[in-house]
Amino acid sequence: MDFSKGLMAASTKPLILSVLKRGDSYGYQIIQNVKKLTGGTLKWSDGMVYPVLHRMEKEGFITSEWQGKPGEKLRKYYSITERGKQELIVEKEQWNFLHGVLSKFWEQSLT
C-alpha cells in the first residue's frame, strides 16, 4: 500500500506510543516491529522514524536511555512517560472520532 502523505505521518505518533506502552523499545526495533505487525504493509524508513522519536522526546512524551551489554551495539531505548500515556488517550479519542465521522459517510454510499 502506498500511503498518502498526511495519513502516514498522522499515524506514526499514536503507533509509536502504542508500541512503547507495551514495553520499552529502540528505534530500529520499533521499525521492524511495526513492519511485522502489519504484515509488511507499513514499511517505515529509519530517516522517517528517528526524527519523530527525537521530537516526541523533546515534547516529553517519551524518554530515552542508552543501553548495551558488553560486546553488543549500543541501543537507545525509549520509554513512554505519563504525559505520553495521556497523549495516547487523546490521540485515540481523536482517531475514533474522525473514523466515526468518516464511517458514517462510507456506510451510506457503498463505494
Added chain:
Amino acid sequence: MDFSKGLMAASTKPLILSVLKRGDSYGYQIIQNVKKLTGGTLKWSDGMVYPVLHRMEKEGFITSEWQGKPGEKLRKYYSITERGKQELIVEKEQWNFLHGVLSKFWEQSLT
C-alpha cells in the same frame, strides 16, 4: 476537541471528497456542513479549507464552476470527478487499515 495537527489535515481530504460524493457543494457550505455533521466539533477555518480545495482541483479530484442565481452571490460549486471517487476509495482503504492496526493495540490494553 483540539485536534493534533497531522490528524486534522489527514482528514480534510477524505471528508471533503465524502461530502462532495453526496452532491455538489461550495466552500462555505462545506465548512458549515462539516460543522453541523460533527455537532460543532470540527470547526474548519476558511483559510484552511479553500487552499485544500484549490489543490484538490489542481490534482484533478474535483472540478469547479461558478454559479449564481440573479440577486445572489456567486458561489464556486465543486463536483467530485471519477479520479476523485477512485481516490476516495483508496483513502478509505488506508484509513480502515490504519484504524485496524491501532484498534488492535487499543483493544488489548484498555486505557
Added chain:
DNA sequence: ATATTTACTTTGATTATCTATGTACATAAA
C-alpha cells in the same frame, strides 16, 4: 447607517515530511 453573515482569496511564517546520505560496529559469506 451599521453590523453581521455570506463567500472566496491569498500571503507567509512556521512546521512537517521523508529521501538521501553518512557513520560505525557486528556478523556472515566468499
Added chain:
DNA sequence: TTTATGTACATAGATAATCAAAGTAAATAT
C-alpha cells in the same frame, strides 16, 4: 581477508503542507 549484509542511529535539505491572518466584496439584518 575482504566483501557484503544486517544492525543501529543521526542529520541535512529539498519539497510541501498547515493554518492563522488579513483582505475583498456583496447581501442581509438591525
